[in-house]
Amino acid sequence: MISRKILLLTASAMVALPAGAYAQTAAAPQAAVDDADIGEIVVTAQRREQALSDVGMSISAIGGEALQTRNFNNVSDLSKLVPGLSVSDSGFSTPIYTLRGVGINEPSIGSSSSVAIYVDEVPLAYPVMTQGTALDLQRVEVLKGPQGTLYGQNSTGGAINYIANKPTDEFAAGISATLGRFMRGNVEGFVSGPLAPTLKARVAVRGSFGDGWQESLSRNDSLGKVRNYTARAILDWEPSDNFKVSFNANGWIDKSDTIAPQLVAVFPGNSFNVDRNLVVVDGANPASCSAPVGRLPGCPINALTGTRVTAANNPVITRPELLPGRNPRAADWDAGRDFDRDDSFWQGSVRAEWQLNDTIALTSITSYAKLKRDQTSEFDGTAVSENLANFQKGEIKSFAQEVRMTADFANIHWLVGANYGNDRTNDDVTQFLRNASAVQNIFGFPSNGGRILARQRIKNWAVFTSIDAELTDQLTLSGGIRLSEDTRKFRGCGAPIDAFSTPAYTALINTFRAGAGLPPIPQLVAGQCYAVYTTAAVQQQDTAGLPLLTPGFANRTLKEDNVPWNVNLNFKPTPSSLVYARVSRGYKAGNFSTLNTTDHVAYNPVVQEKLTAYELGGRFRLGRMFSFEAAAFRYDYIDKQLRARVFVGPPFGNINAQDTIPKSRLKGFEASATLRPIEGLTLSGSGTYIKSKILRYTGQTVDGILQDQAGSPFNFTPKYSLNGDINYEHPVSATLNGFIGLNVSYRSKTSAVFTPPNTPQPNLAPFKIDEYTLIDGQLGVEDADGRWKAFIWGKNIFNKYYSTNVVRVSDVIVRFAGMPATYGATVSYKF
Numbered sequence: 001m002i003s004r005k006i007l008l009l010t011a012s013a014m015v016a017l018p019a020g021a022y023a024q025t026a027a028a029p030q031a032a033v034d035d036a037d038i039g040e041i042v043v044t045a046q047r048r049e050q051a052l053s054d055v056g057m058s059i060s061a062i063g064g065e066a067l068q069t070r071n072f073n074n075v076s077d078l079s080k081l082v083p084g085l086s087v088s089d090s091g092f093s094t095p096i097y098t099l100r101g102v103g104i105n106e107p108s109i110g111s112s113s114s115v116a117i118y119v120d121e122v123p124l125a126y127p128v129m130t131q132g133t134a135l136d137l138q139r140v141e142v143l144k145g146p147q148g149t150l151y152g153q154n155s156t157g158g159a160i161n162y163i164a165n166k167p168t169d170e171f172a173a174g175i176s177a178t179l180g181r182f183m184r185g186n187v188e189g190f191v192s193g194p195l196a197p198t199l200k201a202r203v204a205v206r207g208s209f210g211d212g213w214q215e216s217l218s219r220n221d222s223l224g225k226v227r228n229y230t231a232r233a234i235l236d237w238e239p240s241d242n243f244k245v246s247f248n249a250n251g252w253i254d255k256s257d258t259i260a261p262q263l264v265a266v267f268p269g270n271s272f273n274v275d276r277n278l279v280v281v282d283g284a285n286p287a288s289c290s291a292p293v294g295r296l297p298g299c300p301i302n303a304l305t306g307t308r309v310t311a312a313n314n315p316v317i318t319r320p321e322l323l324p325g326r327n328p329r330a331a332d333w334d335a336g337r338d339f340d341r342d343d344s345f346w347q348g349s350v351r352a353e354w355q356l357n358d359t360i361a362l363t364s365i366t367s368y369a370k371l372k373r374d375q376t377s378e379f380d381g382t383a384v385s386e387n388l389a390n391f392q393k394g395e396i397k398s399f400a401q402e403v404r405m406t407a408d409f410a411n412i413h414w415l416v417g418a419n420y421g422n423d424r425t426n427d428d429v430t431q432f433l434r435n436a437s438a439v440q441n442i443f444g445f446p447s448n449g450g451r452i453l454a455r456q457r458i459k460n461w462a463v464f465t466s467i468d469a470e471l472t473d474q475l476t477l478s479g480g481i482r483l484s485e486d487t488r489k490f491r492g493c494g495a496p497i498d499a500f501s502t503p504a505y506t507a508l509i510n511t512f513r514a515g516a517g518l519p520p521i522p523q524l525v526a527g528q529c530y531a532v533y534t535t536a537a538v539q540q541q542d543t544a545g546l547p548l549l550t551p552g553f554a555n556r557t558l559k560e561d562n563v564p565w566n567v568n569l570n571f572k573p574t575p576s577s578l579v580y581a582r583v584s585r586g587y588k589a590g591n592f593s594t595l596n597t598t599d600h601v602a603y604n605p606v607v608q609e610k611l612t613a614y615e616l617g618g619r620f621r622l623g624r625m626f627s628f629e630a631a632a633f634r635y636d637y638i639d640k641q642l643r644a645r646v647f648v649g650p651p652f653g654n655i656n657a658q659d660t661i662p663k664s665r666l667k668g669f670e671a672s673a674t675l676r677p678i679e680g681l682t683l684s685g686s687g688t689y690i691k692s693k694i695l696r697y698t699g700q701t702v703d704g705i706l707q708d709q710a711g712s713p714f715n716f717t718p719k720y721s722l723n724g725d726i727n728y729e730h731p732v733s734a735t736l737n738g739f740i741g742l743n744v745s746y747r748s749k750t751s752a753v754f755t756p757p758n759t760p761q762p763n764l765a766p767f768k769i770d771e772y773t774l775i776d777g778q779l780g781v782e783d784a785d786g787r788w789k790a791f792i793w794g795k796n797i798f799n800k801y802y803s804t805n806v807v808r809v810s811d812v813i814v815r816f817a818g819m820p821a822t823y824g825a826t827v828s829y830k831f
Contacts, residue, residue: 056580102157110425146586180824184210251346263381
């Protein structure tokens with residue numbers, strides 16, 4: 001099989017048109033992005049420097065100086081800079097990346113993203129690793145559309161490449177300090193320069209701090225402190241003109257608080273009243289209810305016990321005055337519990353480059369990363385003790401190796417290479433559910449909750465090639481192909497968290513076993529699996545060989561291969577313009593999820609998703625004064641992955657699990673323009689329109705009803721995304737320049753769940769994500785030579801309330817609100 005694949009790859013490389021590399025089109029070196037006097041941007045889409053107008057790819061690029069002025073220090077800020085990109089809070093410190101509507105709301109530590117993330121071409125294979133990427137950057141590049149033809153990670157949505165500042169030939173150093181609202185700020189510095197004639201280095205560090213910004217609704221308490229430390233060291237060694245090695249060591253430590261979600265509604269209930277209205281009512285005739293509580297008439301019900309709420313037993317969860325409304329700071333969480341992190345990450349990489357002759361070069365990139373997670377998270381947004389809180393421990397070990405050769409001859413650039421990855425992930429999540437209705441009383445026995453134990457071993461390999469051929473001075477044909485194989489081995493189960501909880505789960509299992517004519521199992525112990533096999537099909541595919549309705553680990557293996565590819569045709573009417581047509585296919589590997597479940601069916605993997613993209617676009621530049629680019633695209637989506645509720649039959653019925661949408665489609669258009677009408681003034685705007693549609697899928701609604709979801713737009717996919725910037729710089733003296741900037745980002749409404757137009761559903765209101773417009777600004781002065789800068793800044797200046805994610809967990813629906821208005825000052829100095 002491997003021999004046939006290699007033969008196929010070789011034949012394809014000879015007759016097909018492998019595409020220019022991963023198209024991580026960077027925005028040029030920093031100066032090229034930030035200097036208004038330079039009309040063209042240099043990019044590295046084909047792993048070599050090219051003018052942006054030569055690359056047929058949809059690209060967003062932001063330079064390091066612009067990132068610093070925008071106070072960019074969190075991956076979620078990137079969504080305010082790039083139309084079509086959203087970065088949502090999953091509640092598990094795992095950001096959810098969605099680009100042009102392509103993404104998956106899957107927070108498991110071992111789940112890869114639909115949008116691949118790199119730092120200097122080194123992969124960060126899992127989104128939870130990406131926290132410290134914003135340190136000492138030269139630029140950020142966002143490539144839209146399927147990727148993976150050349151790099152080690154398959155992706156259907158696109159790729160984000162962070163480019164770090166490199167060691168300098170001469171001594172340089174700098175320091176900056178920021179302080180803002182909630183006493184949040186950071187101190188950052190770097191030192192760079194030669195250590196010996198063939199050796200130079202750069203070290204950058206940052207410490208971030210801040211007080212709590214969330215306020216408890218039920219007591220005098222706050223949450224959200226920041227204690228984060230990030231560092232990177234790069235060592236470049238160039239012993240000869242044709243050989244150089246770069247060593248990169250980076251990492252971070254995070255001892256900040258986790259963030260509490262905001263309570264939206266209690267589930268189940270016959271009606272939902274959002275914000276400051278009643279949480280849940282029982283649907284009875286309001287006239288028959290005495291002394292109704294809250295703004296709306298009805299019979300208040302304690303969703304935890306199912307009993308009428310009276311003045312004597314009114315709990316926090318049903319008091320409308322303790323709902324957050326549209327105040328981003330208002331939330332609640334268990335009293336007396338530390339919701340903090342003790343997370344860490346480090347990564348080392350070695351990049352070696354050898355120029356064999358004038359036309360052929362070899363490159364090797366080796367990396368190893370390790371992440372440890374240890375944190376506690378509030379998850380129900382109430383002060384009801386242990387209704388739902390998560391204690392998360394986890395670890396990732398990730399190894400990656402790539403070797404490639406490039407050759408330039410005549411009008412052809414050719415690249416061929418191979419990569420290998422070997423990862424291990426461990427997830428250990430304890431869910432405290434003592435007061436949740438799901439476990440409050442299991443066959444007469446109370447329980448404190450459950451524990452999730454999950455381990456994955458992930459290996460992948462690929463061989464790839466690309467060719468760019470200049471057919472004429474104006475016409476270039478390029479393409480790329482990659483053969484990839486991914487093998488995942490999973491072992492996991494749900495387990496009682498303590499001895500108090502074991503009688504409940506033992507009784508649950510024995511009840512089902514008695515119904516099947518099986519003898520009872522002995523009393524479980526804490527940490528012993530309670531997840532059981534309920535179907536013969538699952539039992540047969542599992543290597544454990546345990547009988548039906550017998551608790552034990554689920555053991556699964558998923559082995560898949562794929563062939564991503566792309567073909568580009570580029571036409572240059574003028575030296576500074578480009579028209580391109582691109583067809584590409586991308587894949588995202590199948591996946592296992594970390595789920596607390598009693599049914600092994602939930603541990604079945606989802607298969608890989610496949611996306612075929614068609615894009616037609618172009619760019620035009622008129623010197624430094626004006627530039628414009630636009631693209632129209634269509635994505636045909638097969639087996640889109642999602643987290644959902646699925647029906648598995650008796651005894652458990654509906655359970656949380658992963659699922660796939662057999663067929664769906666996206667269509668869209670995006671455009672951006674930059675105008676510099678006078679010296680010092682830059683006006684820029686960009687926007688994306690996306691129309692997404694599920695073509696075939698039958699799935700569960702939020703009420704647990706099986707329904708045809710065809711016609712629904714994708715969740716977490718705004719139809720419109722718009723960005724606008726006004727920046728003006730002008731000398732105020734012979735040695736001093738003043739500058740001012742205003743930045744606007746708009747996202748139209750969307751939903752956290754599917755909303756089919758022809759099959760209306762009740763109870764969708766709590767899951768809506770409203771449209772919002774955020775406005776940031778900066779005002780400051782800097783030395784004419786660029787040695788120092790001082791400015792004040794504001795983010796979300798008008799304190800717009802917005803949310804990025806809504807989740808149903810156990811009895812409640814919660815949302816994750818964005819930050820309120822923040823403002824502060826930054827001072828920086830370069831030596």
